[in-house]
Amino acid sequence: MKVMHKVLKKIDLAPRIKLLEIDAPKIAVKAKAGQFVIMRIDEKGERFPLTLADWDPKNGMITIVFLEVGVSTIKLGAIEAGENVRDILGPLGNPSDIKHLGSVAVVCGGVGTAAAYPIAKALKKAGNQVVSIIGAKTEELLILEDEMRSSSDELYISTDDGSKGHKGFVSEVLETLIETGYRFDLVYAIGPPLMMKATVNVTKHHSIKTIVSLNPIMVDGMGMCGACRVTVDGRTKFACLDGPEFDGNLVDFDELIKRLRAYLPEEKQAMSQLDEM
Amino acid sequence: MTDDKPTSHPKRVRKETVKMAKQKPEDRRTNFDEVALGYTEDQAISEAERCLQCPIPQCVKGCPVEIEIPEFIRLIGERKYNEAIKELKRKNSLPAICGRVCPQEEQCQKQCIMGKTGEAISIGRLERFLADWELKKPVEVPRKAPFTNKRVAVIGAGPAGLTAAAELAKLGHRVTILESLHKPGGVLVYGIPEFRLPKRIVASEVNYVKRLGVTIEKNILVGKTHTIPELLNGGFNAVFIGTGAGLPRFMRIPGENLGGIYSANEFLIRVNLMKSYKFPNFDTPIRIGKKVAVIGAGNVAMDSARSALRLGADEVSIVYRRSREEMPARVEEVENAEEEGIIMRLLTNPIRFIGDENGSVRKMECMRMQLGDPDESGRRRPIPIDGSEFIIDVDTVIIAIGRTPNPIIQKTTEGLETTKRNTVVIDESTGETSIKGVYAGGDIVTGEATVISAMGAGKRAAKAIHEYLMGKAGT
Ligand SMILES: Cc1cc2nc3c(=O)[nH]c(=O)nc-3n(C[C@H](O)[C@H](O)[C@H](O)COP(=O)(O)OP(=O)(O)OC[C@H]3O[C@@H](n4cnc5c(N)ncnc54)[C@H](O)[C@@H]3O)c2cc1C
Ligand code: FES
Numbered sequence: 189m190k191v192m193h194k195v196l197k198k199i200d201l202a203p204r205i206k207l208l209e210i211d212a213p214k215i216a217v218k219a220k221a222g223q224f225v226i227m228r229i230d231e232k233g234e235r236f237p238l239t240l241a242d243w244d245p246k247n248g249m250i251t252i253v254f255l256e257v258g259v260s261t262i263k264l265g266a267i268e269a270g271e272n273v274r275d276i277l278g279p280l281g282n283p284s285d286i287k288h289l290g291s292v293a294v295v296c297g298g299v300g301t302a303a304a305y306p307i308a309k310a311l312k313k314a315g316n317q318v319v320s321i322i323g324a325k326t327e328e329l330l331i332l333e334d335e336m337r338s339s340s341d342e343l344y345i346s347t348d349d350g351s352k353g354h355k356g357f358v359s360e361v362l363e364t365l366i367e368t369g370y371r372f373d374l375v376y377a378i379g380p381p382l383m384m385k386a387t388v389n390v391t392k393h394h395s396i397k398t399i400v401s402l403n404p405i406m407v408d409g410m411g412m413c414g415a416c417r418v419t420v421d422g423r424t425k426f427a428c429l430d431g432p433e434f435d436g437n438l439v440d441f442d443e444l445i446k447r448l449r450a451y452l453p454e455e456k457q458a459m460s461q462l463d464e465m
Numbered sequence: 466m467t468d469d470k471p472t473s474h475p476k477r478v479r480k481e482t483v484k485m486a487k488q489k490p491e492d493r494r495t496n497f498d499e500v501a502l503g504y505t506e507d508q509a510i511s512e513a514e515r516c517l518q519c520p521i522p523q524c525v526k527g528c529p530v531e532i533e534i535p536e537f538i539r540l541i542g543e544r545k546y547n548e549a550i551k552e553l554k555r556k557n558s559l560p561a562i563c564g565r566v567c568p569q570e571e572q573c574q575k576q577c578i579m580g581k582t583g584e585a586i587s588i589g590r591l592e593r594f595l596a597d598w599e600l601k602k603p604v605e606v607p608r609k610a611p612f613t614n615k616r617v618a619v620i621g622a623g624p625a626g627l628t629a630a631a632e633l634a635k636l637g638h639r640v641t642i643l644e645s646l647h648k649p650g651g652v653l654v655y656g657i658p659e660f661r662l663p664k665r666i667v668a669s670e671v672n673y674v675k676r677l678g679v680t681i682e683k684n685i686l687v688g689k690t691h692t693i694p695e696l697l698n699g700g701f702n703a704v705f706i707g708t709g710a711g712l713p714r715f716m717r718i719p720g721e722n723l724g725g726i727y728s729a730n731e732f733l734i735r736v737n738l739m740k741s742y743k744f745p746n747f748d749t750p751i752r753i754g755k756k757v758a759v760i761g762a763g764n765v766a767m768d769s770a771r772s773a774l775r776l777g778a779d780e781v782s783i784v785y786r787r788s789r790e791e792m793p794a795r796v797e798e799v800e801n802a803e804e805e806g807i808i809m810r811l812l813t814n815p816i817r818f819i820g821d822e823n824g825s826v827r828k829m830e831c832m833r834m835q836l837g838d839p840d841e842s843g844r845r846r847p848i849p850i851d852g853s854e855f856i857i858d859v860d861t862v863i864i865a866i867g868r869t870p871n872p873i874i875q876k877t878t879e880g881l882e883t884t885k886r887n888t889v890v891i892d893e894s895t896g897e898t899s900i901k902g903v904y905a906g907g908d909i910v911t912g913e914a915t916v917i918s919a920m921g922a923g924k925r926a927a928k929a930i931h932e933y934l935m936g937k938a939g940t
Binding site: 228233234235275410413458 | 645646647655682683684685686689690691711712713715717721722724725727728730731734735739740744745746747748749750751752823824825871872873
């Protein structure tokens with residue numbers, strides 16, 4: 189049976205960052221904060237993971253946000269509303285463990301903000317005081333500011349170049365907040381591995397439990413390949429099965445960063461091929 | 466090379482089997498085309514004539530699904546191929562696949578009387594000959610029983626699921642297969658390479674199942690997209706679990722997460738399912754180095770090693786901690802691998818991987834082993850030799866030391882009894898699990914086994930499901 193997934197809406201959020209709403213009713217009714225899908229765009233496409241940024245069970249659609257970095261995300265960015273995506277599998281991974289804890293900081297950077305948005309929303313709904321810190325390289329690249337504001341009690345912004353909010357990193361904003369007396373019962377850190385690592389370095393110092401959502405290379409997304417293996421507390425875990433969320437204090441980020449670079453030469457080769465087309 | 470002329474004196478039975486033509490090693494090293502080319506009609510008849518037609522055939526006892534082997538061989542000898550394939554298909558619905566991948570030398574051919582004084586009848590090659598003969602004709606879809614109005618969900622489109630689905634459809638039930646990958650076939654599409662099992666053969670078997678009226682829904686991960694209780698409450702009268710053993714085992718030694726170290730499953734999924742041997746025409750990349758080491762010596766290891774060679778590695782070795790005798794792979798595949806130039810490093814076990822500053826594997830430290838007394842598996846236990854450590858250069862490592870059951874259903878299905886090894890517990894005679902109306906079979910129950918045993922389990926469970934559904938209809 190051929191089930192295609194129609195793209196219902198496409199929004200350019202920022203340069204090279206796009207949002208798609210896609211028809212995927214079975215996934216929309218099951219999705220929970222923290223989960224992801226595996227996509228394959230066309231017959232020759234690779235399988236790659238994207239975290240769910242939103243979903244609408246009533247209308248049977250899911251929302252994804254992505255940065256065009258490689259062959260697959262560039263191909264995905266070229267799909268217009270009305271066109272189809274070949275395969276979507278999900279929802280995958282364990283949902284976030286959303287509880288009433290008190291005060292929670294949601295620290296996110298880049299497209300990680302899209303993955304953090306459902307979590308912030310769920311945390312707020314569960315009665316937590318939510319303080320969000322969103323970051324990007326420049327103001328232009330900031331995404332989902334309004335959405336994050338409406339699902340947080342307080343919102344802070346940081347940009348690497350200082351074009352908006354704090355000049356520097358989200359982890360520095362968090363550190364300042366902690367030092368000025370904010371007490372957090374939990375921190376969520378979602379974004380590029382270096383950003384998560386920097387955030388964990390801050391919270392470790394203050395003994396605050398920190399959850400990170402990892403984004404290693406994945407193929408099947410359901411435990412069959414081990415491409416997604418990460419070292420957590422000295423033991424190998426499969427991010428797709430055991431995660432994607434882990435206790436950030438226990439994650440070997442350096443290994444994760446090296447593993448993410450495994451296919452850089454091939455990625456370049458494929459991109460030059462894409463350019464020629 | 467291999468084209469033996471058939472003898473014209475069937476009375477004096479030849480001790481040697483008719484050889485099967487293969488692509489030459491120097492040619493096949495560089496392509497993904499099928500290696501074994503199959504018997505010609507004359508060769509098949511000549512081989513069939515060697516069969517003694519034993520009154521109490523031992524070969525049948527060696528076959529997990531008890532094919533009437535002498536009978537179909539006799540029919541080949543009489544050139545009654547249509548009748549022969551019908552006889553074969555009464556017991557085995559996937560002969561084109563089993564003829565290629567069954568470990569015959571451990572099963573039917575091991576028992577063959579001819580093997581005591583000479584070479585056993587090549588039952589697998591004859592099976593393949595018949596199946597390929599049939600594939601050349603338009604597919605005949607068997608007559609189905611009238612619709613029963615019962616719906617069955619089959620989880621997983623591997624050999625177990627496909628067989629169960631086909632049998633249930635023939636009995637008149639409405640069957641939907643729910644498969645998590647984007648392509649049906651299980652290990653037959655994502656694991657076993659093209660050069661050993663062409664994907665067009667798997668596709669034609671899948672098509673046959675569809676022609677029987679079975680619906681295949683892809684990209685459905687049961688346990689996540691739907692759960693088993695949801696299926697039972699949502700209109701399915703019974704469920705069959707055939708989710709296989711696809712979770713790769715790692716060695717748990719230092720350096721195992723370095724770049725360039727793959728599980729065999731990842732490597733083979735990239736190559737077979739995602740067609741990365743056609744990168745960049747297909748989007749999925751594969752990194753293959755100059756020196757490749759494959760850890761393990763089963764079919765999965767041989768398939769990985771031979772794929773790596775075809776992807777352009779300079780040197781590929783199998784690293785195995787026991788000796789040749791204990792290798793679990795099909796004998797024919799070990800021979801093929803050696804002919805192609807795969808190096809066998811036996812009685813050798815890795816203890817550590819060493820990487821460079823980018824986190825890519827560069828070297829592997831190993832120990833030499835010796836064999837002690839037999840362990841639980843009946844094979845002699847490998848024991849490390851003190852002080853025998855040595856280092857070899859590698860830039861790609863493929864770990865093929867085994868796979869355990871896919872875990873998602875067990876984690877998400879309350880009341881489903883499982884073992885410590887995470888296999889699903891069933892009633893051996895029916896395949897029923899601890900949940901009423903839910904059956905299971907194949908690698909998910911046995912742990913890693915064979916295509917033919919998964920198929921047999923699918924068939925057995927289909928029969929029991931049918932009885933369950935029809936019995937229930939009466940009450
Ligand atoms: C590389 C390799 C080579 C092999 N060579 C041989 C050989 O030469 N001879 C031989 O006899 N045997 C061989 N085997 C073993 C043989 O392939 C297996 O024993 C057989 O395929 C098991 O069949 P199955 O139907 O139980 O499972 P599988 O073939 O594993 O199929 C299970 C299917 O279920 C799907 N699935 C898993 N979880 C879910 C879920 N939660 N929801 C939906 N779908 C799900 C999977 O995607 C898969 O398609 C080999 C195995 C491998 C990996
Ligand atoms: S992505 Fe394959 S095991 Fe996690």
